[in-house]
Structure formats: structure tokens, C-alpha cells
Amino acid sequence: MHAYLEFEKGLAEIEGKAEELRAMARTNDGMDVEAEAKALDKKAAALLKELYGSLTPWQKCQVARHPDRPHCIDYIDALFTDYTPLAGDRNFADDHAVMGGLARLDDAPVMVIGLEKGSDTRSRLDRNFGMARPEGYRKAIRLMDLADRFGLPVITLIDTPGAYPGKGAEERGQAEAIARSTEKCLNLKVPLVSVITGEGGSGGAVAFATADRLAMLEHSVYSVISPEGCASILWKDAEKMREAAEALRLTAQDLEQLGVIDRIVKEPLGGAQRDRRATIEAVRKALPKLLDEVRELPADELIRLRRRKYLDMGSKALVA
Amino acid sequence: MNWISNYVRPKINSLFSRREVPENLWTKCPDCGQMLFHRELADALNVCPNCNSHMYISPRRRFEALFDGGLYMDVAVPEPLADPLHFRDKKRYADRLKDARRESEAPDAMLVAEGEIGRMKTVVAIQDYKFMSGSMGMYVGNAFIAAAERAVALKCPLVVFTAAGGARMQEGILSLMQMPRTTVAVQMLKEAGLPYIVVLTHATTGGVTASYAMLGDVQIAEPNALICFAGPRVIEQTIRETLPEGFQRAEYLLDHGMLDMVVDRKSLRRELGRVLHLLMKAPPMVAGDLPPPSEPALPPAEPAAEPAAAGPAAAGPAADTAAKAPDAPARAEGAEKP
Numbered sequence: 187m188h189a190y191l192e193f194e195k196g197l198a199e200i201e202g203k204a205e206e207l208r209a210m211a212r213t214n215d216g217m218d219v220e221a222e223a224k225a226l227d228k229k230a231a232a233l234l235k236e237l238y239g240s241l242t243p244w245q246k247c248q249v250a251r252h253p254d255r256p257h258c259i260d261y262i263d264a265l266f267t268d269y270t271p272l273a274g275d276r277n278f279a280d281d282h283a284v285m286g287g288l289a290r291l292d293d294a295p296v297m298v299i300g301l302e303k304g305s306d307t308r309s310r311l312d313r314n315f316g317m318a319r320p321e322g323y324r325k326a327i328r329l330m331d332l333a334d335r336f337g338l339p340v341i342t343l344i345d346t347p348g349a350y351p352g353k354g355a356e357e358r359g360q361a362e363a364i365a366r367s368t369e370k371c372l373n374l375k376v377p378l379v380s381v382i383t384g385e386g387g388s389g390g391a392v393a394f395a396t397a398d399r400l401a402m403l404e405h406s407v408y409s410v411i412s413p414e415g416c417a418s419i420l421w422k423d424a425e426k427m428r429e430a431a432e433a434l435r436l437t438a439q440d441l442e443q444l445g446v447i448d449r450i451v452k453e454p455l456g457g458a459q460r461d462r463r464a465t466i467e468a469v470r471k472a473l474p475k476l477l478d479e480v481r482e483l484p485a486d487e488l489i490r491l492r493r494r495k496y497l498d499m500g501s502k503a504l505v506a
Numbered sequence: 507m508n509w510i511s512n513y514v515r516p517k518i519n520s521l522f523s524r525r526e527v528p529e530n531l532w533t534k535c536p537d538c539g540q541m542l543f544h545r546e547l548a549d550a551l552n553v554c555p556n557c558n559s560h561m562y563i564s565p566r567r568r569f570e571a572l573f574d575g576g577l578y579m580d581v582a583v584p585e586p587l588a589d590p591l592h593f594r595d596k597k598r599y600a601d602r603l604k605d606a607r608r609e610s611e612a613p614d615a616m617l618v619a620e621g622e623i624g625r626m627k628t629v630v631a632i633q634d635y636k637f638m639s640g641s642m643g644m645y646v647g648n649a650f651i652a653a654a655e656r657a658v659a660l661k662c663p664l665v666v667f668t669a670a671g672g673a674r675m676q677e678g679i680l681s682l683m684q685m686p687r688t689t690v691a692v693q694m695l696k697e698a699g700l701p702y703i704v705v706l707t708h709a710t711t712g713g714v715t716a717s718y719a720m721l722g723d724v725q726i727a728e729p730n731a732l733i734c735f736a737g738p739r740v741i742e743q744t745i746r747e748t749l750p751e752g753f754q755r756a757e758y759l760l761d762h763g764m765l766d767m768v769v770d771r772k773s774l775r776r777e778l779g780r781v782l783h784l785l786m787k788a789p790p791m792v793a794g795d796l797p798p799p800s801e802p803a804l805p806p807a808e809p810a811a812e813p814a815a816a817g818p819a820a821a822g823p824a825a826d827t828a829a830k831a832p833d834a835p836a837r838a839e840g841a842e843k844p
Binding site: 389 | 586587590591592593594595596644647651673675676677678679680681682683685686687689690692693712713715716717718719720721734735736740741744745749753754762763764
């Protein structure tokens with residue numbers, strides 16, 4: 187059963203009706219509903235195209251958070267071979283919101299690190315809904331450091347509401363851990379390629395996404411604050427998240443225009459959640475291309491260009 | 507007409523403006539409630555003599571208190587694109603920014619200056635919590651980078667006083683991008699082998715804490731300053747329990763290994779000076795207040811920088827002018843930016 191989003195209600199009705207008709211036909215022999223069902227299918231397809239052709243920023247936030255989108259774990263399973271998970275920050279704990287390890291991408295060894303939200307109640311709790319704690323960022327730093335020393339390119343996959351706002355996380359230096367992780371990204375002597383696959387939640391995402399090449403899935407978002415958070419602070423009304431989402435310019439399309447991201451990876455019609463395989467395939471195609479753009483650069487040049495890229499950020503405004 | 511505009515109107519104006527003065531003479535300490543005379547408070551650098559509450563102090567006052575003889579020069583900060591997202595909530599961001607600039611007479615939430623601390627050339631950047639909660643946007647990023655570049659050019663240390671409600675939401679993703687941007691600037695200093703000292707002041711939160719505020723070679727904080735990534739309210743909403751006394755305050759962070767020291771504002775100059783002289787392998791700083799340098803020992807800053815020549819303490823050895831007018835404007839003249 188497909189999980190529909192609030193703005194897909196009309197679509198849910200049409201697709202539900204078609205499904206009902208077909209179910210009826212299956213139980214009643216000789217009943218022919220196919221013509222009618224097909225007409226409904228066509229209507230649904232047209233509506234889907236219309237909806238996804240003009241998603242509002244807030245709708246994109248909802249799509250980006252859709253529970254059926256492929257997660258880090260799915261990409262790692264499908265795109266990499268010899269995945270060898272590594273664990274722990276060697277200091278306090280192993281944060282399950284951050285997964286990563288050695289792996290091969292097209293046979294070449296790499297380090298893959300990602301934020302995993304989990305896909306059912308148990309795994310979501312285990313993964314803390316993709317919200318990392320300091321030990322998660324410190325684990326990422328450790329893995330990046332390892333990659334650095336062995337000359338392995340780093341690939342990060344980002345999907346997080348943000349860093350975890352908890353008592354223990356603060357006590358153990360959440361801010362410091364994020365700052366060091368961003369610093370590590372900037373210092374890497376090996377290429378770093380990132381893909382935001384769902385939510386790029388604020389500092390929790392920056393710590394992984396400060397990359398040589400940053401791509402975003404078509405309907406993913408990357409923002410300094412959630413639209414709900416922004417609405418409650420600036421509009422003093424959390425219900426104004428639509429306006430906030432609009433104002434924040436958090437869509438992949440706006441971010442490309444601002445020069446914050448390098449590439450948009452197209453999603454199948456109806457979003458990544460409708461066709462997980464096609465989405466994963468799209469990322470499979472995009473990754474090596476992104477990596478090839480920076481793979482041959484010598485270390486000092488790589489670092490220089492990466493720093494230049496971030497220093498120059500903000501020189502492009504949006505067209506009014 | 508002339509008589510009216512030249513004599514009567516100024517008289518009336520002066521009568522009205524005079525009435526406002528007494529209101530500013532006394533400040534109530536927000537922590538202990540003690541009424542404090544403005545002169546006494548200013549002498550104590552806005553620290554309550556009764557309960558040691560560290561109240562807000564303007565960047566200009568801090569510069570004066572920090573640099574030898576209160577002398578310093580502004581370091582020019584490149585203007586970023588104005589309102590790149592055309593952001594609008596209940597109000598246009600462009601208007602909010604204009605209002606903030608008018609109120610504070612500062613270009614944005616961070617000012618950068620160069621001067622001497624115990625005769626050690628130093629670049630100091632100070633974040634102003636009164637300017638849109640000290641929030642970090644493109645300008646603050648530019649200021650931080652300009653400060654680091656100036657320190658590298660002068661081969662001198664950088665001291666940053668942080669204070670921020672976090673990233674400036676109205677600049678959207680570009681405010682977030684100040685985290686890597688400022689981190690690049692910190693790396694410039696590290697690579698040049700120059701000290702980078704952070705002084706965390708009340709309150710330092712969010713993306714600022716999670717970038718340059720936590721990357722110092724030495725981490726200092728003012729007493730009781732709130733320092734956090736997520737604010738206490740957000741955490742209480744998440745975990746649904748009340749937080750312990752003093753949670754996320756400077757002393758708490760010190761206990762948890764996040765800081766090197768908590769230093770009273772009045773001792774900051776001496777502590778900072780000592781640390782800087784040690785790290786720069788310079789002889790110990792002479793104790794006590796140094797008079798201002800007799801010669802302008804510093805090469806001129808960037809062409810656009812305007813020297814802050816005539817601060818109250820700039821009168822030098824004839825400092826009784828300053829003593830007579832302790833409530834003279836805290837802002838150094840000629841320091842204003844367009």
C-alpha cells in the first residue's frame with residue numbers, strides 16, 4: 187500500500203477507485219472493468235504529472251520526508267559491493283544514526299558514510315530518526331580520517347532532520363563535533379562527493395555535505411532550519427510552514443541557482459517513493475560522474491578548490 | 507522666523523531632550539535587581555558590582571577596554587549582496603536589516619578591529635547580540651574572513667568574541683554556508699601558525715557554536731554565558747523534562763571539557779594578553795594598563811579602513827580628559843561605516 191501525502195489526496199481517490207474496481211473484477215467472474223479502470227489510471231497519471239510538475243516548496247519538504255523514499259541503507263546495499271561497516275567513535279559510543287564503512291563503487295575502494303533514518307518503528311528508534319549525536323559526527327570524522335590516510339575517495343549520503351537536540355548530546359559537545367566534522371570535510375586530501383537524498387537538515391547536514399561535489403535529488407531539500415521552526419520563530423505561528431518553506435529557498439532548484447549545489451539528480455515521476463529502484467539507478471549513474479570530475483586532482487589543488495568554492499558562496503543571488 | 511528657528515526651537519528641543527537623560531542614569535541589574543549608576547556600571551564594563559552578572563556590552567566598548575590605550579583601527583569588511591533571497595516573513599528582510607542598522611549604527615552583527623594588546627598586534631572580531639540577535643549571515647561571514655585574512659597579513663593572532671542566536675534564517679541556505687566559510691578562515695590561521703582564540707559570550711548558540719565558536723586553539727567564556735547548539739527550550743520540548751540548573755552555561759561547559767577557562771570580563775584583557783604572548787613566544791606582558799602607543803605602530807589597514815582616532819582614551823597621557831568624561835560616547839569617532 188502506497189503511503190499518500192496530504193496533497194496527493196485526489197490522486198489517492200482515483201487510484202483507490204481503480205484498485206477497487208480491479209479487486210471486484212477478481213472476485214466476480216465475467217465482470218469486465220478493465221476499460222473503466224484504465225480510464226482511471228490515465229486520469230491518475232495525468233494528475234500525478236500535474237502535481238509533480240509544480241510542487242510547492244512545502245510539498246517538496248513532504249516528499250523529501252516521505253517514509254518510502256530509499257534510505258542510506260538501500261543505496262549502500264544497491265550501489266556498493268564489499269560493504270564493510272565500521273563502527274564507533276573510539277570515545278563514547280556507536281551512533282546508529284550514522285552508518286558507514288569501506289566499500290567498492292565500480293570495484294574501486296571508497297569510504298561511504300551516511301545518515302540513516304530507519305524504516306519502521308524499531309529501526310527508527312535505533313537510528314534516532316536520522317538525528318546524529320556527537321559520537322555520530324566523531325565516527326564520521328574517524329572514517330574520513332581513515333579514508334584520507336589510505337587515499338580513498340569519500341562518498342556521503344545525507345538524509346537527516348538535523349543534529350539531535352538532546353541533553354546528553356549537548357553535554358558531549360554536539361556543536362564541537364559538528365564544527366570538527368565540517369573542518370574535516372574541508373581538510374580532506376581525497377575527493378568528497380555528497381548526495382542529499384531526502385532532508386538536508388541544517389548543521390547536521392553541513393557536517394557531511396561540505397563537499398567537492400554536492401548533488402541533490404530533485405525533490406530533496408536543504409535548509410538552515412525546518413519550515414516549521416522558521417515559521418514559529420519569524421511568523422510566531424508554526425502553521426505558517428508553507429510561507430516559510432517558500433521564503434527559505436530550500437529546494438534543489440533554488441539551491442542550484444544560488445550555486446550551493448552542483449547537480450540535481452532527477453527523480454522518477456511521482457517522486458523517489460513511487461519508484462525506489464529507478465531512484466537508486468539515477469544515483470548510481472550520477473555518482474561516478476561526480477567523482478570523475480575531481481578524482482584526478484592533486485590533493486593541494488583539491489583542497490584549494492574546495493575552499494575557494496565555499497569562500498565564493500553567496501556571490502550569486504536569485505533572480506527576483 | 508529666524509528668531510524662532512534659531513532660538514526658540516532649540517530651547518524647546520533641549521528642554522525635551524533633557525528630560526530623557528535621567529531615565530538612562532540608572533540601570534537595574536537583570537539578575538539581582540540592584541539599581542546601578544551608569545557611571546559605576548560603565549567603569550565595571552557592564553558587570554554588576556553586586557552579583558557579577560555580565561550584562562551586554564557593545565563591541566565598541568569592548569574594543570576600547572581591550573586594546574592598549576583604547577586605540578584601534580577598524581578593519582574593512584566587504585559588503586555582501588543585499589538580501590539575496592528576497593526574503594520576506596511578516597516584514598521584508600531588507601527593512602529589518604535597515605532598521606537594525608539604524609538602531610545600532612553598525613553595518614551588521616560583527617565588527618572587526620586591529621590594535622595592540624600588551625603591545626602585541628592583534629586582530630579582534632566582536633559579534634553584537636543586539637544586532638538581529640547577533641545572527642550569522644553573509645556579512646558576519648565576510649567579517650570573520652576579513653578578520654582572519656588581516657591577521658594572516660599582519661602575522662598576528664585573531665581573537666573572536668562570539669554571541670549569536672544562530673544563523674540568520676532570512677538568508678536561508680547562505681547563512682548555513684557561513685559554517686564552512688568561516689571554517690575555511692580558521693584553517694587559514696592554523697596554516698599560518700597563528701593563534702585563534704575564542705571568547706564565548708552570552709549567548710552563543712546554533713550554527714555559530716557549531717562552527718568557528720568551537721574551533722579555537724584556546725576556548726574562553728564569560729561567566730554564566732549560555733553556550734549551546736540547541737537551545738534549552740528546544741531540548742525541553744524534545745525530551746520533555748526540565749534541565750538541570752546551570753545547564754549549557756559557561757561553568758557547565760567547563761566542567762564537561764568544552765572550554766579551557768571561564769574569565770571575568772575585567773580580567774579578560776590580562777588573561778588574553780598572557781595567552782597571546784605565550785603562544786606567540788613573546789616576553790611576558792607588563793602588568794597594568796599600558797598607555798596608548800606613542801607612535802602609530804601599526805601599518806594602515808585596507809585602504810577602506812578608517813582609523814578610529816579620537817576615542818575618549820585616545821587623548822593619551824593627558825588622559826584626564828577621559829577621566830572627566832567617562833560617559834563620553836563609547837563609539838570611537840570616524841569609525842562609522844556607510
